[in-house]
Amino acid sequence: MSDLISLYNTNAVDALRRELALDPHLVHRLRTVFWKKFAGSEAALEELPLHAREVFAERVQFHPLELDVRRDSAEDGATKLVFRTAADQRIESVLLRAGTGRTALCISSQVGCAANCDFCATGKMGFFANLNAGEMLDQVVQANEQIRGEDRTVRNIVLMGMGEPFHNEENVYEVLDTLTAGRGFNHPASRILISTVGIPEAMLRCGRRYPSVNLALSLHSVRQEVRERIIPLAKKHPVDELRQAIVELNAIQPATVMIEYLMLAGVNDSLEDAAELAGYLESLRVHVNLIPYNPIEGAPQLESSPREVRDAFADHLKAAGLTTTIRYSMGADIEAACGQLVQQLERKRKAQTAR
Ligand code: SAH
DSSP states (O other): OTTOEETTOHHHHHHHHHHTTOOHHHHHHHHIIIIISOOHHHHHHTTSOHHHHHHHHHHEESOSSEEEEEEEOSSSSEEEEEEEOTTSOEEEEEEEEOTTSOEEEEEOSEEEOSSOOTTOHHHHHOEEEEOOHHHHHHHHHHHHHHHGGGTOOOOEEEEOSSSOGGGSHHHHHHHHHHHHOTTTTOOOGGGEEEEESOOHHHHHHHHHHOTTSEEEEEOOOSSHHHHHHHOGGGGTSOHHHHHHHHHHHHHHOSSOEEEEEEEBTTTTOSHHHHHHHHHHHTTOOEEEEEEEOOOOTTOTTOOBOOHHHHHHHHHHHHHTTOEEEEOOOOOGGGTOSTTHHHHHHHHHHHHHHHO
């Protein structure tokens, strides 16, 4: 199997094309059917003359990932897709169908994560591997193939699944290049969002290279000591450096920076916290997204802020002039929060092999 050529390995595909004396235009058409129409590999292969079709079918790997589990929410429009990598590791993507007809897809950038945030199921797994560009892009392709029959396509792509995108920076940039290229997926940069634990240098590199790609910062507290308690990496990247990064991003990016703020009872949800947050964000071009905490097994000490506390916090920010939304949580019944379903499946797998 390992001598298969990945469709994402441009040089190898091009070498095969030359070997078959194929017009480059035909391979471009194959990619269009596969990457822009999401019509699947069989339809894509029909773009090639018969002899080349057979060779491509045998030697080119279209899907670096294998779909393992699809789970549809019974309550709302969320679908969770669990994939297996070639190294037999599991990652997940979440499709979110909004009532407006728009569809968003949350993809993973790593197997596990080294950031080890207190509240995050993926962090509890530890870090296993970086996903390569093909593995990230295949999540987009396979999700689109899943919803093709519903007459939907993925409109917004968010790198907010398992992993820290800026710990896998070069591969993420390769993904952005292929997604936005006219000869790639032709997906608008403004409909891509990268969520980060907060690595100022990487945020700026990304902002300079892809000014139209949206950035989200998982801030969760502007009190340095509180942030360090829930996000170990905060020690390396103090809140004042993060603020300076937002100032610089605001100067180069057309869009606002999203501030993600997880609401944890008694940790970061007081009105004083809201006042400090408002002070910190003053004069920045940002919008605040308050996130209800989805309880995870590995963090019994953490609890979600009650709704009235969340609403009061939001009201305080709005009164201070900040655009503030509360994230509508989807897919609670399918373990849709970052890393949750993979963890549950891994536990089952271990329990079965132990038996
Ligand atoms: N590493 C990146 C992207 C993955 S996490 C980052 O830190 O942003 C994506 C978002 O989900 C982050 O804002 C993260 O703080 C949030 N998140 C993690 N665990 C959560 C949980 N249990 N409930 C709600 N949101 C969670």
